[in-house]
Amino acid sequence: MGPHDTWFHLIPGVRDAEHSLAHALGNGWVEGGELHGLGHVIMALFILGLLTFLATKFKAAIGKSGDQGVVPSDKLDARGLVEIITDAVMGSMVPVMGHKASRQFLPLIGALAFFILFSNLAGLVPGLLPSTDTWTTTMACAIIVFGATHLYGLKVNGFNHIKHLFGPIWWLAPLMFPIEVISHLVRPVSLSLRLMGNMIGDHKVLGIFLTIVSVPLLIPVPIILLGTIVCVVQTLVFCLLSIVYIGMAIEEHHHDEAHAH
Numbered sequence: 715m716g717p718h719d720t721w722f723h724l725i726p727g728v729r730d731a732e733h734s735l736a737h738a739l740g741n742g743w744v745e746g747g748e749l750h751g752l753g754h755v756i757m758a759l760f761i762l763g764l765l766t767f768l769a770t771k772f773k774a775a776i777g778k779s780g781d782q783g784v785v786p787s788d789k790l791d792a793r794g795l796v797e798i799i800t801d802a803v804m805g806s807m808v809p810v811m812g813h814k815a816s817r818q819f820l821p822l823i824g825a826l827a828f829f830i831l832f833s834n835l836a837g838l839v840p841g842l843l844p845s846t847d848t849w850t851t852t853m854a855c856a857i858i859v860f861g862a863t864h865l866y867g868l869k870v871n872g873f874n875h876i877k878h879l880f881g882p883i884w885w886l887a888p889l890m891f892p893i894e895v896i897s898h899l900v901r902p903v904s905l906s907l908r909l910m911g912n913m914i915g916d917h918k919v920l921g922i923f924l925t926i927v928s929v930p931l932l933i934p935v936p937i938i939l940l941g942t943i944v945c946v947v948q949t950l951v952f953c954l955l956s957i958v959y960i961g962m963a964i965e966e967h968h969h970d971e972a973h974a975h
Contacts, residue, residue, distance in 0.1 A: 758845040761832050768828075772796040803827045806954055810961040819960060822862060826855055827953050830909070834945035837917045838938055847913035849906060856902035859956040864898075867963030875963065901959060909952050916944045 771792035779793075790798075803824050807816035830846055837844030845851045867875040879898075881890030923937045 753843050754845045754848045754851060757836060757843050758833065758851060761829060761836065761845060764832060765828055768792055768796065799827060799831070800824055803953060806950070807957050810957050811964075815961070815964060819862075819957075822858075823953055823956060826858070826956065827949055830855065830952055831945065831949040834913055834916075834949060835942070837913060838920060838941050838945070844913050844917060846909055847917055849910050852906035852910045853902065855909075855952070856905040859905065859959060860898075860902040863901075863959045863963045866960065870964045901955075905952060905955060909948055912944060912948045916941045 775791065775793035800820070804816060804820060807820065807823060811819065833844050833846040833851070835844075836842045837847060846855075864875070879891055879894040880887040881894075920937055920941050
């Protein structure tokens with residue numbers, strides 16, 4: 715198996731489809747005779763399918779509970795897992811956004827948290843790739859956050875969302891505007907590169923230990939535990955920064971009103 719292969723490449727027809735697609739796209743997309751990134755695409759689709767299945771199980775469990783999900787699950791099943799992650803995300807959002815905005819943006823931040831977390835954890839399974847160790851996946855997530863930040867910033871604050879880019883004093887505008895624009899454009903780049911870099915490093919370390927250790931069932935356990943912590947922390951960092959960016963955008967109007975008074 716190649717460095718970008720997964721267990722899905724053992725499915726008959728996947729390898730042929732990869733070669734056919736590589737030939738159709740041209741040499742710019744081919745690396746070492748293989749279609750660069752196809753394994754990550756397969757893993758991303760697999761994670762989306764897994765999350766869809768988890769959501770279906772969660773909805774069915776809520777329907778059977780008889781309390782519409784008011785009472786938390788007392789066991790770690792599909793419902794319990796979803797509730798734990800959702801509560802953690804909501805707990806991170808409320809101190810920054812408040813209850814009202816947190817409920818509004820929970821579907822967005824929650825979806826990112828589930829996708830990134832499960833994608834990260836997939837890299838701990840030998841033969842699977844974390845779809846988040848490639849820039850195309852992490853940048854797509856970061857662009858979604860970037861778009862939501864400015865879309866809702868404009869929706870809530872109108873022209874004030876753009877006006878604040880020029881700074882508090884008019885004669886500083888020629889200096890402040892390019893600095894602010896660059897700082898906003900750098901946000902998705904830093905979000906994507908931070909997540910990608912940590913996942914590449916985590917995956918490489920685990921792969922090296924699994925290769926050099928003669929008893930791979932026991933020795934790599936500390937490395938897997940450390941990798942699990944890294945996966946959770948990087949999900950938390952990405953989501954927290956996203957919450958801060960969106961929270962700042964939708965709260966700027968209130969800050970302007972406070973200064974005006």
